[in-house]
Amino acid sequence: MTRSRGKPAPADLIITGCTALVHDDHEGIGFVEDASIVVREGVIESLGEDVGGLDAVERVDARGQLAMPGLINCHTHSPMVALRGIAEDLPAVEWFNDFIWPIESNLTERDVELGARLACAEMIRGGVTCFADHYFSMDTVAAVTAQSGLRAHLGEAFFSSQGAEGREKSLEFALRHRGGADGRITTALAPHAPYTVDDADLAATAELAREHGLPVHLHASENREQTDNSLTRHGRTPIEILERTGLLHHDVLIAHGTGIVERDLPVLENASGRIAVATAPRGYLKFAWDPTPVRALREIGIPVGLATDGAASNNSLDVWESMALTSLVQKSAEGDPRWLTSRQALHHATLQSARAVGLGERIGSLAPGRRADIVLVDLTGPHTQPVHDLAVTLVHSARSSDVRTTIVDGRVLMRDRRLLTLDLSSTVKELGERLPALVDRNHGRRIQRYDT
Numbered sequence: 001m002t003r004s005r006g007k008p009a010p011a012d013l014i015i016t017g018c019t020a021l022v023h024d025d026h027e028g029i030g031f032v033e034d035a036s037i038v039v040r041e042g043v044i045e046s047l048g049e050d051v052g053g054l055d056a057v058e059r060v061d062a063r064g065q066l067a068m069p070g071l072i073n074c075h076t077h078s079p080m081v082a083l084r085g086i087a088e089d090l091p092a093v094e095w096f097n098d099f100i101w102p103i104e105s106n107l108t109e110r111d112v113e114l115g116a117r118l119a120c121a122e123m124i125r126g127g128v129t130c131f132a133d134h135y136f137s138m139d140t141v142a143a144v145t146a147q148s149g150l151r152a153h154l155g156e157a158f159f160s161s162q163g164a165e166g167r168e169k170s171l172e173f174a175l176r177h178r179g180g181a182d183g184r185i186t187t188a189l190a191p192h193a194p195y196t197v198d199d200a201d202l203a204a205t206a207e208l209a210r211e212h213g214l215p216v217h218l219h220a221s222e223n224r225e226q227t228d229n230s231l232t233r234h235g236r237t238p239i240e241i242l243e244r245t246g247l248l249h250h251d252v253l254i255a256h257g258t259g260i261v262e263r264d265l266p267v268l269e270n271a272s273g274r275i276a277v278a279t280a281p282r283g284y285l286k287f288a289w290d291p292t293p294v295r296a297l298r299e300i301g302i303p304v305g306l307a308t309d310g311a312a313s314n315n316s317l318d319v320w321e322s323m324a325l326t327s328l329v330q331k332s333a334e335g336d337p338r339w340l341t342s343r344q345a346l347h348h349a350t351l352q353s354a355r356a357v358g359l360g361e362r363i364g365s366l367a368p369g370r371r372a373d374i375v376l377v378d379l380t381g382p383h384t385q386p387v388h389d390l391a392v393t394l395v396h397s398a399r400s401s402d403v404r405t406t407i408v409d410g411r412v413l414m415r416d417r418r419l420l421t422l423d424l425s426s427t428v429k430e431l432g433e434r435l436p437a438l439v440d441r442n443h444g445r446r447i448q449r450y451d452t
Helices: 078-083 092-104 109-125 140-149 164-177 199-212 225-235 238-244 264-269 279-286 293-299 321-333 342-356 390-397 423-439
Strands: 013-023 028-041 043-047 056-061 067-070 070-075 128-135 151-158 185-187 218-219 253-255 274-277 304-306 374-378 402-408 413-414
Touching: 013 043, 013 128, 013 374, 013 390, 028 067, 028 342, 056 164, 067 342, 067 390, 070 225, 070 253, 070 321, 070 342, 078 109, 078 128, 078 253, 078 423, 109 128, 109 140, 109 402, 109 413, 109 423, 128 140, 128 218, 128 402, 140 151, 140 164, 140 185, 151 164, 164 185, 164 199, 164 264, 199 238, 218 238, 225 238, 238 253, 238 264, 264 293, 274 342, 279 321, 293 304, 293 321, 304 321, 304 342, 321 342, 321 390, 342 390
Parallel strands: 013 056, 013 067, 070 128, 128 151, 151 185, 218 253, 253 274, 274 304
Antiparallel strands: 013 028, 028 043, 067 374, 374 402, 402 413
16 A cells, blocks of 8 residues: 555554564574564564665664564463462362362352453563463453453363253354454364363364364363373273364364373374464472473474463463473473473474464464564563573573563554553452452352362
């Protein structure tokens, strides 16, 4: 589009003076100094070119800052920030049965809305531009997503204990909200897990995925105990149950997978669907679980995206921390300091995470034609100086609080640490007022029982 005199129309946004993180043709990580990024209609038009006298509706001077693709939280339960710190130092069975599932039976739509608002504010401030959410009352989460300006991959969770109604509600949500928020919302069917959703419901979910072209997002092989119990009870691992019920013929995002064992690898490698795994290492450390076998999954071509899980187990939605912990935990688990380098960790945080949520062609890298999901990171603080290797500095020295500006689809959601789309103070105030009723467990109810 040009003006009548031949001068290009103003760009929607121009970022100047930054160092830009880019991916090469071999999926390596590189950096472009003194780069300019031009954005039109939510898409990166150019990167690295001299913008000269090109006008823009909005300009950001990013000298001293690094531009990188927005981080992606590949598995979370955003409203659970309301339960941050409510149940600590417990094994999973007590955590679920004595605290989380009784409290969740109290949830109202307003609680979910306030939790989602707080979560979106936290993620925007931490440089997250897209999140994959798996929870209840997801119409409310979709509305908050639209208001916040974030990108999201949403699924309405269900258990077999709900009967056919739970599965039908998940489908109805996925169909109604697919492509919502001006295309920023994608959707998935969201059975909870093989230990709470029976084989018949999993098979029915696979058929719905086929019929409607929907991906599936669920928990599976969350820990080794689940895998061992599944083998004892059913003679199959949770991953083998997913294959037997037909789910692995479709696009599936598996949360956690710390219980994936060697016999599961050929099943995953030979799956006809696009399979991905989301890893949230902080929660595994708290529960004393093994880590996700990232190296084995990577060797068979399974993308592993970074996640936080819900803040009730992880205490934060800080994907920056997940990136550093993934690198450190994998070194320890493999006994190899050379494994999962900083550049590999950045790749998991960007392109692999984008692929995990089915958006590998749209986001996850800064390049012409990609959606303009960009964060600007200030690396001038004393904890990031001096810089010998930018990749190492980003993974092991930088913090989520170093993110200065967060942009989604070319729209600035936070500038110079100031949130532009959400009112944080009123959300915190009202949520605090509602907490006594929310956390009451005297009623003796729970939404489900944890028994793998």
